[in-house]
Amino acid sequence: MRLLSIMTMLLCFQIGYAQPKVDTANVFLLKDLQEIVFRNHPVVKQAALLSETARANVMQSLGFFDPSLKAGFDRKMFGENEYYNRWTSELKVPLWLAGADLKVGYDRNVGEFTNPETQTSTAGLGAVGISIPLGQGLLIDSRRNTLRQAKVMVNYAEAERVKQINTIWYNIAKDYWNWYFTYHQFQLVNEGLDLAQKRFKAISQQTSLGDKASIDSVEAAITVQDRQIQFEKTKIDLLNARLTLSNHLWGDNAQPLELPTTAKPPQRIEVVEQPNQLVLDSLLNFAEQQHPEIVKLRTKGSQLEIERQYRSEMLKPKLNIGGSLLTTRRWFNSDVPSYYDFNWGNYKVGFEFAFPLFLRKERGKLKEVKLKQLEVAYDLQQSNREIKNAVTASYNSLAAYTQQLATQVKSISNQEILLKGETSKFSLGESTLFLINARETKLIDMKIKREEMVSSYQKTLAELYYKAGSRL
Secondary structure, eight states: OHHHHHHHHHHHHHHTOOOOOOGGGGBOOHHHHHHHHHHHOHHHHHHHHHHHHHHHHHHHHHGGGSOEEEEEEEEEEETTEEEEEEEEEEEEEEOSGGGOEEEEEEEEEESTTOOTTTOOOTTOEEEEEEEEESSTTSSOOHHHHHHHHHHHHHHHHHHHHHHHHHHHHHHHHHHHHHHHHHHHHHHHHHHHHHHHHHHHHHHHHHHHHTSSOHHHHHHHHHHHHHHHHHHHHHHHHHHHHHHHHHTTOBOTTSOBOOOOTTOBOOOOOOOOOOOOHHHHHHHHHHHHHHOHHHHHHHHHHHHHHHHHHHHHHTTSOEEEEEEEEEEOOSSTTSOOOGGGSSSTTSEEEEEEEEOOSSOHHHHHHHHHHHHHHHHHHHHHHHHHHHHHHHHHHHHHHHHHHHHHHHHHHHHHHHHHHHHHHHHHHHHTTSSOHHHHHHHHHHHHHHHHHHHHHHHHHHHHHHHHHHHTTOOO
16 A cells, blocks of 8 residues: 555656645655565566576477477379389487487388388388487486576576666665765755854844844854855755656656655664674575575586586497387278287387597586586685675674764764853853854754764665675
8 A cells, every 4th residue: 555655656746746745645765665666677677587588498498308290202203103102200209218219100112213121012111119328318418418407597597686686776775875865964954054044134133233243144144155055065966866766766657757856765863773693694694595696606506517417428439229110000990910010020220339539529528617617616615705704894884883873873962062052152142153153063064974874874784685695
């Protein structure tokens, strides 16, 4: 329901409808942004295509095991003589086991000049047989190698999909918290400008009555002008931050959306807490097992292991054997003499042997694969260490921001006490407007610094999860 209201707010702004005046309805939370992004963002949808592409490659590889049917017909007539009349057909079914091929065929070769080796009776000759590689290709062949690697690469594509989504979400989270900072910075500067304008108006009235010196009016005017300049600058910063965040907002129909000017981030955050040690341990364990880069390297290692097995198989000699049982039977219910039907006396058999004497091509390819395996192993070792240290570094930064923010909140409280005391002294004529403006400007800067720390803390928190290969 909240996602629907947020989308309605964005769409209404785009087509110019009036916005609701309830403040809570205009608060744009990070979880609202997350729902919109993961529902409609083009990059997220594009990343999903990686897994689909990998599955399509698996389907292509399965094509090597598809049964195939082929047939051919040739006939020659000349001078009222039928030289030959040839019909050949074969159904070939590749098998996973042992790289064998099951074959069912039918040949009919008649005519005066037909080769006696292939000549058949007018009934033709049927065959059911199998071919098996007893040497090279028995344990793994090119088609099984391709299919196994394609299946492994599905995990690789899925890890790449997760990586791309994590990256885009991390960048979006940084843009969100940058918008949070610029919004509250603008609000603080605007509050400071209002205070300066009210003070200038009061001082001007007192000056006209002779209660204050003219120099105080000039001092108040300079403060207004200085804060007006700062106001215009932060106004542009907020506008640009809103536009940057709008880059990630898309409707259901691929319609770009704009973040309304009425949308606002959560209220100012005074205190943040550092994630406990259990969170760090959990993220380190997650990174070790499921970080996209680690998964990709492990998947690459699995792929290379399949390739190594295949290249090792190529070192074996080729020894292919095949045989078929023959019959003149055309149909299962036809009457055929037993000596022309399937039996162990009616067969074709053959074998093929080949072996390169030096195996330089095969040994070179196998060595290349083994070297790539070493490279992946070294990359995995280094990546594990770098990821672990990166996660720990982000966690340490969170600890620093937590302490700094707590100190900054105390400093703001002390600065407010100083400003209040200086204002009281000024009302008694014991202080100057310059000191009040200085302390007030310092207080505003300290509050802006606090919001910057909150923004940096949230960005670092998002970075912590991103470095661990996850999402906040």
